[in-house]
Amino acid sequence: MKALVAVKRVVDANVKVRVKPDNSGVDLTNVKMSINPFCEIAVEEAVRLKEKGTVSEIVVVSIGPKEAQEQIRSSMALGADRGILVEADDSQLGALEVAKILKGVVDAEQPQLILLGKQAIDDDSNQVGQMLGALLGAGQGTFASAVKVEGDKVQVTREIDGGLQTVELALPAIITTDLRLNEPRYAALPNIMKARKKPLDTKSPADYGVNPATKLKTVKVEAPAERKAGVQVKSVDELVEKLKNEAKVI
């Protein structure tokens, strides 16, 4: 079966972002960009399913600026077969618009498994997979920590607040990955070279009949309130005294 994996180019997880002085957003000039960590886990899962013989072809799609090609190429270096870049201005797009574009891609490609990260670490929305499920009328296995394909069904173990829940979905189905699903591999140099030769199509939101303008307007972006500097205590006695008499929390 065919698997489709959606990946997003985001600021690297280890970067401490700064809010722009004019409060229009966060400053991303000269900041290291990477593939969203949850998306990388989705690629890895698809590659593992291919290695098991469950999946025959992996198509990776990214919606974003031209530079998002880099993230598609790194997914190919991990084992994806071909890529689709839907070139669009990220700042215009909301989760609903992304889901609508992805529906267009799914309609064209007809994959049986659609893998996404559970959330992007920039907007922290955690919406696209669920919205895509709704638009396709497909089942959703969100926050997946285990995936088992059996015939025309997939069993997904999900991380929920109290522990774990397992659901069974009819294929085609959407799976959004949690951190514990797998440990993504590193791309080996020969695979990075091979990835350069794999096919990559470029599309636009209009190709899928989607107007990319979201109806959510970001009015301003501010830095969070700073915590006042704390103090180093030298002993357990001092800590207990502070907690009892100064902070009054115990």
Place this chain on the structure above:
Amino acid sequence: MSILVIAEHDNKALNGATLNVVAAAQKIGGDITVLVAGSGAQAVADQAAKVAGVSKVLLADDAAYANQLAENVAKLVASIGSGYSHILAASTTTGKNILPRAAALLDVSMITDIIAVDSANTFKRPIYAGNAIATVQSDESIVVATVRGTAFDPVAAEGGSAAVEALASAGDAGISKFVSEEIVKSERPELTAARIVVSGGRGVGSGENYHTVLDPLADKLGAAQGASRAAVDAGFVPNDMQVGQTGKIVAPELYIAVGISGAIQHLAGMKESKVIVAINKDEEAPINAVADYWLVGDLNTVVPELVSKI
């Protein structure tokens, strides 16, 4: 303004998170209806009817809603959603699973994790792991949002007297099935609602050590226990104890971080705590920058000493 709040429950009792969502709904202002979708969930509807500020409870009782499968509950929410100006749910795994699906069925955008209500259509929410706060305005016909519970004080669970109305089931979507559940049982308070949280990180060394060192402290303080991602990934404790951007968001009165360095993703889950204490052997650990009190020392000696002195 008419607001629909999706109740979170286990078919027996209403989850406290719903009270925080009702509080957020009150800030928006308007009639508040609570939807209880479940199986044999009359008791939950009766509880919801007593919640202060609720004017109506809708009970959709059907086996299809027994396990809160998103495919079925979202279908129900979408079937009645256009009659409301706002649809809200808690930012729990259940709320996050169901609500975006319902929003897409209604063809409207959604706002995740609101932490403040500026007006009926303008909200604040954290982005970039809490390193920036965005003010977002929705121009959609229906505002759909999940609410970060720790950002709103819960309304009273008693005092209301709403009417309970039966709501016809929207049926089983037939594309998903519940198989099994593994719930971690604990005598301690629930992590997201606890007044005090004791968390351990990679520094505690092992699962065994996590319990020998931290259990007595949590017992003494009546605290819930949490963990950093590193401690969960190393297998010290189960993943539902993870505090962070990708785990649970907590804001207790006192958060004690033991053997936790303080990665961005962990801080996103706990830096709204009132008082933060860090116990770490590393003087340079990033956690110290957000801690009100930090003590440099070996947690294996410091924590037992702390237990003996409080």
